[in-house]
Ligand SMILES: O=P(O)(O)OC[C@H]1O[C@](O)(COP(=O)(O)O)[C@@H](O)[C@@H]1O
Ligand SMILES: [Mg+2]
């Protein structure tokens with residue numbers, strides 16, 4: 001594909017050549033991209049736009065909401081309710097689903113999003129993002145319910161994120177590889193900068209919040225200990241570490257230069273399967289990683305095969321370089337076989 005291909009043209013080409021993107025889905029992706037553009041402009045205003053700091057409220061997960069969490073949520077809802085060809089939406093910032101009022105065009109899709117990922121980084125001017133996932137609404141009944149959303153990640157028909165960093169870049173999959181589009185602010189459109197992104201199967205860079213080390217289970221502890229032993233240890237090579245605390249930014253780095261990302265189950269809140277949310281964080285990111293040749297696992301099963309039972313379900317996340325993810329899966333299997341888990 002030649003240079004200066006806009007997102008619109010890319011999607012039209014995909015629709016025409018591969019037949020992968022039905023018309024309504026194409027429009028939906030474009031509306032999400034437009035909303036991300038608006039969110040990007042709001043973020044850029046920073047303190048000048050009075051968008052920084054806490055909103056003084058909590059979301060359904062009991063987390064303090066930042067003003068930008070709420071602004072981004074509203075921008076996505078407003079843009080998509082009339083232009084998105086959707087049946088309903090779900091968000092990290094809303095307890096229940098948002099059914100598109102019937103005065104707007106109705107569609108067959110369900111949109112899930114983390115409107116602002118990496119909220120703790122907003123006020124310190126570090127990269128943050130918007131993550132989204134699209135499912136088809138089951139057609140066996142009229143109306144839409146929460147149960148319609150409870151589909152495994154393998155059923156996604158589109159997924160991606162927009163990173164707001166030194167550049168604003170939208171990263172997308174519709175099941176035919178991963179493509180990246182950077183916002184050209186003068187032109188006002190997302191321009192294709194890379195397609196067929198591939199993640200190397202091996203890596204020497206891991207991403208995990210090391211302050212949780214004492215809470216990890218033995219499989220993760222073993223993996224990280226071996227990495228830290230470097231060239232003298234069983235891995236025979238030195239490892240580098242990065243942790244940005246915005247999943248979007250950590251996964252973006254992995255799509256750009258490889259690596260492995262982990263936010264596994266740990267003992268702090270043992271009843272919770274993990275910290276990250278399955279349906280609007282782990283599933284879209286897991287699909288992007290798989291589409292780029294990587295792997296995404298809970299340690300026990302492929303993330304995309306987890307059957308959700310709740311909208312805001314959490315999950316253990318290990319994703320990135322295929323051989324590293326498989327190694328950790330193996331460590332979990334060995335742990336189970338030894339009866340020490
Ligand atoms: O502060 P911690 O425990 O390292 O957690 C960081 C993780 O939490 C998250 O910020 C959660 O996302 P939200 O900001 O959307 O709640 C991830 O992006 C990131 O990987
Ligand atoms: Mg998040």
Ligand SMILES: [Mg+2]
Nearest residue numbers: 092114116117
């Ligand atoms: Mg968020």
